[in-house]
Amino acid sequence: MFLHVDLGHLFFNMLVLFFFGRELENRVGNSTFLKVYFIxxxxxxxxxxxxxxDTSAAVVGASGAIMGVFAALTVLAPDLRVYVYFIPMQIKYALLLFAVLDFALMGSNDMVAHTAHLSGTLVGLFMGFHLKKSMKKYNNVYDSYYRRW
Known part of the structure; x- marks a missing residue:
């Protein structure tokens, strides 16, 4: 997650992380965001x-972690408007598009860790659903407490 192939790889990962990571962090807080990212x-x-x-193959980059952040944000805000290559769409469709592309390209020799992207997406979805459930429970407790007053 801390090594990248070149500056272009690092720049693109950090650009995506800047936009989607900031949005997720605003919704769940610093520590929860870091948990989602690192897990x-x-x-x-x-x-x-x-x-x-190939057991000698190295995996570099933060794409898997960023896909997890992207997936968790998708669960929490499925109708969020994003731009994929300057095309506006809801984030849920963008995630589906990237997942389908990763799945379709999984066997190719393009030097991209598509299974890492998909693994990050799956754990991000799982964590997003867990976060949504716990946030809903917290909001229900909060609402019931303040309704009494």
Missing amino acids: SGIVAALGYCLTVS
Whole structure:
């Protein structure tokens, strides 16, 4: 998550993280955001290691972690408007588009860790649903407390 192939790779990852990470952090707070980011990155790397046949292959970049952040944000705000290559769409469709592309390109030799992206997406979805459930429970307790007054 801290090593990148080149400056372009680093720049693109940080650009995506800046927009989607900031949005998720505003919704869940600093510590929860960091949990989503690091757990997604670790699971993405493990997912890649479990599916790659070449054991000497290295995985670099933060794409798996960023996909986890992207997926968690999608669960929390599915109708959020985003731009994918300057095309406006809801974030839920953008996530579906990227997941389908990663799945379709999984067997290719394009030097992209598609299984890491998909693993990060899956753990991000799981964490997003867990966060949504706990936020809903918290809001219900908060509302019931203040309704009494």
